[in-house]
Amino acid sequence: MTRPRLVGLSANVQRPSKTRALVDAVLGEASARAALDVRILDFVDAGPGLGAAWTRDQLPPAARSVLDAIEAADGLVVGSPVYKGAYTGLFKHLFDLVDPAALAGKPVAIVATGGGARHALVVEHAFRPLFGFFGALQIPTAVYASDTDFHAGVLTEAGVQARAAEAGAQLAALLVHRTATAPLALAAAE
Numbered sequence: 001m002t003r004p005r006l007v008g009l010s011a012n013v014q015r016p017s018k019t020r021a022l023v024d025a026v027l028g029e030a031s032a033r034a035a036l037d038v039r040i041l042d043f044v045d046a047g048p049g050l051g052a053a054w055t056r057d058q059l060p061p062a063a064r065s066v067l068d069a070i071e072a073a074d075g076l077v078v079g080s081p082v083y084k085g086a087y088t089g090l091f092k093h094l095f096d097l098v099d100p101a102a103l104a105g106k107p108v109a110i111v112a113t114g115g116g117a118r119h120a121l122v123v124e125h126a127f128r129p130l131f132g133f134f135g136a137l138q139i140p141t142a143v144y145a146s147d148t149d150f151h152a153g154v155l156t157e158a159g160v161q162a163r164a165a166e167a168g169a170q171l172a173a174l175l176v177h178r179t180a181t182a183p184l185a186l187a188a189a190e
Helices: 019-031 061-072 088-099 122-133 157-190
Strands: 005-010 037-042 075-081 107-114 141-144
Touching: 005 019, 005 061, 019 037, 019 061, 019 075, 019 141, 019 157, 037 061, 061 088, 075 122, 075 157, 107 122, 107 157, 122 141, 141 157
Parallel strands: 005 037, 005 075, 075 107, 107 141
Antiparallel strands: none
């Protein structure tokens, strides 16, 4: 049996990044609970050509690789810093290029980082509608962290750590369940 492919995507354009640290935390919790093939990508990996591409066929190879990894994943952990009350414009641009059917029914964990608590609802008001459009299976626990939840780039706030653990556990359980039931669904279709 192949391991489910879990891709983490962090919309940071520099390293180190608090958003990357939060995506890593959820990925780490998920992979601690299930045998997963885990990969993490940053927008840094897509290169500057991502923003210049108006269509999929205009993507340079590095950006195309990020898009392909998202579409081929069995599950996702997506994260973005918050700018002006929403995910970044580049984050939205990338998902504008994703095939609308590619995420249907795939488990997605949502994380976001921002300067303070006033942005905490961005996961509910911006991310969930976007992934609802794709028909993605959004796990119940989303994770938001503000600057004060980190120390020297490391997530240190116990409540946010607990939410990251819960999100990782929910995602792992769902991926394991889907992998276990996929052969049954295939056999029933034959």
